Amino acid sequence: MIESSHKDRDEDVDAVKYLKAPDITLRVTEKCNLHCIHCFADSGSSTVSELETDEIKGIIDWAARNGSFRLGITGGEPTLREDILEIIGYARERNLWTVMVTNGFSLTEELCKGLRDTGINQVDVSVDNSHAEAHDYFRGQKGSFERATCAVKTLLKYGIPTAVTSVASAWNVNDLPSLYQLARELGATSFRLDVFIAIGRGESNLALTPEQFKNVYEWVNTLHDPDITVDRFSNQFDFLYTNKYQPDILEVACGHKGVPLCEAGIARCSIKADGTVSPCSYFCTPEFYAGNIRENTLDGIWHESDVLKKFRQPHTYEGACESCEYHTVCRGGCRARAYYMGGNLYGPDPYCWVASKGGSNVQKS
Numbered sequence: 001m002i003e004s005s006h007k008d009r010d011e012d013v014d015a016v017k018y019l020k021a022p023d024i025t026l027r028v029t030e031k032c033n034l035h036c037i038h039c040f041a042d043s044g045s046s047t048v049s050e051l052e053t054d055e056i057k058g059i060i061d062w063a064a065r066n067g068s069f070r071l072g073i074t075g076g077e078p079t080l081r082e083d084i085l086e087i088i089g090y091a092r093e094r095n096l097w098t099v100m101v102t103n104g105f106s107l108t109e110e111l112c113k114g115l116r117d118t119g120i121n122q123v124d125v126s127v128d129n130s131h132a133e134a135h136d137y138f139r140g141q142k143g144s145f146e147r148a149t150c151a152v153k154t155l156l157k158y159g160i161p162t163a164v165t166s167v168a169s170a171w172n173v174n175d176l177p178s179l180y181q182l183a184r185e186l187g188a189t190s191f192r193l194d195v196f197i198a199i200g201r202g203e204s205n206l207a208l209t210p211e212q213f214k215n216v217y218e219w220v221n222t223l224h225d226p227d228i229t230v231d232r233f234s235n236q237f238d239f240l241y242t243n244k245y246q247p248d249i250l251e252v253a254c255g256h257k258g259v260p261l262c263e264a265g266i267a268r269c270s271i272k273a274d275g276t277v278s279p280c281s282y283f284c285t286p287e288f289y290a291g292n293i294r295e296n297t298l299d300g301i302w303h304e305s306d307v308l309k310k311f312r313q314p315h316t317y318e319g320a321c322e323s324c325e326y327h328t329v330c331r332g333g334c335r336a337r338a339y340y341m342g343g344n345l346y347g348p349d350p351y352c353w354v355a356s357k358g359g360s361n362v363q364k365s
Helices: 053-066 084-093 109-118 132-139 144-157 173-186 210-220 238-242 249-254 298-304 306-310 335-342
Strands: 023-027 070-074 097-102 122-126 162-168 190-195 229-231 268-271 276-278
Touching (some): 023 053, 053 298, 070 084, 084 097, 122 144, 122 190, 132 144, 144 162, 144 173, 162 173, 173 190, 173 210, 190 210, 298 306
Parallel strands (some): 023 268, 097 122, 162 190, 190 229
Antiparallel strands (some): 268 276
8 A cells, every 4th residue: 555644735625536437458468579668567478367358358347337438458469369359349349449559560461350340449559760770679679660560551451540659758759750750651540649657667768858748748739630630648738838727528527626637546547467456557566556356346446445545635745846836737747757757656747847947836817
């Protein structure tokens, strides 16, 4: 259990409401056929007893029954599971919006046909650099760039909405415009950008500086093309970019002004291949394990876990956030970055360019 000596925030800020059923990221396997430098899951060969098909269907049943909207299928490399089409097909039968994240290396034409037949909503194919040699180096496997770009083309051939997805880091930050152009040339329906967090195999020297993060944030907001959707990493700092406070969809859903725009434990959770539940995919170390579905029900874990409750309670945040006018809006940004890269769950997001300069009194409008 995560211990905290922090007192609750001011009395006028209530405990955060949370969704009855979260979006779920399901890591269906720890196995992976690549060895990516930045992998937060440190995937490779599986050393755990992975969930059986029926156990995964039980998770899907709970999510559908309670009103979850989105199911993210990831790993490891999810296509290494022999029952992956059965899992995705079942999720679609239960009307969950389902997306799979893959490195594309094992996406054969036959598998793409099968994915089409499941009715999957989207497949995200990871591409880390617009140059083949650089991508292959980052992924630890020669030929992985060709396989990934071929996978995008084949998925699109079978009418599957397909995103080119990448993780922005110090290593590829200057290549992001070229990556976006590559996605357009491939005909991808979406370009999805996440940002690096130093967890697992990811080394801290891959982290963006706050100024680089700001530049990426502002660049992403300039991308407008009717032929490709841009799925940016977050809107946690829109109020800094626009200098205006606009209610987020999560805030509306939870009915609480000032809800943390970090959705961990509030609107989403992650389930590892062995059934371990955590607030989100990035909180993947034991101090954030909320329970295991093999030992407790998912319903019991989601509603009763002390770990998850920590993410639903207002806290006094430290450092620059404490004096910032927007501490009740963003609540410090991404909690995983604050914890793993800043060393303090209640500290500022290390990527916040305002916090990096000591904070600011940004006026609400």
